[in-house]
Amino acid sequence: MEASYKHSYKTGENLLNSLSVYNVGYQKCDPEYQWGPGVRDHYCIHHILSGSGCYCTGTVSKHLEEGDTFILYPGVELRYQADADKPWEYAWAGFMGADAASLIRNTEFSRETPYILKGRIPTEKIRDGLERIYNAKGNTYEAAVAMTGEMYSLLAVFMHYAEHEEKEKAIQLTYAEKAESYIETNYSYPITVEEIASYVGISRSHLFRSFQNYMNRSPKEYLTEYRIKQACRLLRETDLSVSAIAYSVGFENNLYFSKAFRKQKGESPSEYRKSRV
Missing domain, CATH: 2.60.120.280 (Regulatory protein AraC)
Incomplete structure (x- = not known):
């Protein structure tokens, strides 16, 4: 062979x-x-x-x-x-x-x-x-x-x-798909739902309806989930401090980051890192 x-x-x-x-x-x-x-x-x-x-x-x-x-x-x-x-x-x-x-x-x-x-x-x-x-x-x-x-x-x-x-069918991209792509590219910046809607070219309420139909969640919820997902990767793979990771994934407030992280993962960022190192 x-x-x-x-x-x-x-x-x-x-x-x-x-x-x-x-x-x-x-x-x-x-x-x-x-x-x-x-x-x-x-x-x-x-x-x-x-x-x-x-x-x-x-x-x-x-x-x-x-x-x-x-x-x-x-x-x-x-x-x-x-x-x-x-x-x-x-x-x-x-x-x-x-x-x-x-x-x-x-x-x-x-x-x-x-x-x-x-x-x-x-x-x-x-x-x-x-x-x-x-x-x-x-x-x-x-x-x-x-x-x-x-x-x-x-x-x-x-x-x-x-x-x-x-x-x-693929060419007819939905507004939600465009928003998803924008979030995954710009999540590390302090972007807002209004900015996402502006990029897609529709109103915030229209984006909300489209996103709920496609992702079964709001644009803000998806943005937070995606940021937490990237934070988990940084917690596992780097030695960056929790506050540095929060800033790196688009959270300007460390306390809000910790609350959002615990809500999704059931533990704090520090506990998550400790249990997976």
């Missing part, structure tokens, strides 16, 4: 706001190699070059093989594992940014079906796109721009081959 390998590149500080490649690479996995269960903080497309494996989330379990493509959604817990007898080899590209969510909605990927099976899109187009991203890698701002350009081109391939009906 061919020896396993991993060639990867992770970008540094040259991240662009609209869309930016976070990492890119190739990997030939060992038998039964597994990632997860875990959560990514960015989107990541994997295209299977050879072999096979399993992709699993709380609602999806799918055996995939050569020519299939799957995506990791930020914030979704999942695991993926190579088969024992024929472990997969894949190429991947991870990305993030304000445009990422709306671009993915224009493809056949969805949270319910986070994969595209072989035959839907010419394999050579996906492989070529991922190779172009990898070859554009570098630690300069110019390289970051080049990688982003190639990422847009690859996503355009996925959009081009999306079924017409699904594509049209």
Whole structure:
């Protein structure tokens, strides 16, 4: 059996706001190699070059093989594992940014079906796109721009081959989806619901109704939940003080942050950190 390998590149500080490649690479996995269960903080497309494996989330379990493509959604817990007898080899590209969510909605990927099976899109187009991203890698701002350009081109391939009906449905982004994208991009700033509504281009009351229908919660509740989620990550992964973390995720009042955190998690930020370190 061919020896396993991993060639990867992770970008540094040259991240662009609209869309930016976070990492890119190739990997030939060992038998039964597994990632997860875990959560990514960015989107990541994997295209299977050879072999096979399993992709699993709380609602999806799918055996995939050569020519299939799957995506990791930020914030979704999942695991993926190579088969024992024929472990997969894949190429991947991870990305993030304000445009990422709306671009993915224009493809056949969805949270319910986070994969595209072989035959839907010419394999050579996906492989070529991922190779172009990898070859554009570098630690300069110019390289970051080049990688982003190639990422847009690859996503355009996925959009081009999306079924017409699904594509049209995805283009009709709801106000709530636009607000969600704005929150996830700007949560670290002291943004308000009025600012979110202004960005979307509707009134606060209209945004509230749209958000309740789509997310089953108000924009303010979603904003607070998303900030707490990011605070949990910083509590686990950094040594920043609680007050510094509060400020980093958009809370200007440390006391309000602690109350909001306890309301959601049932414990204080310090207790949360202590129990998970």
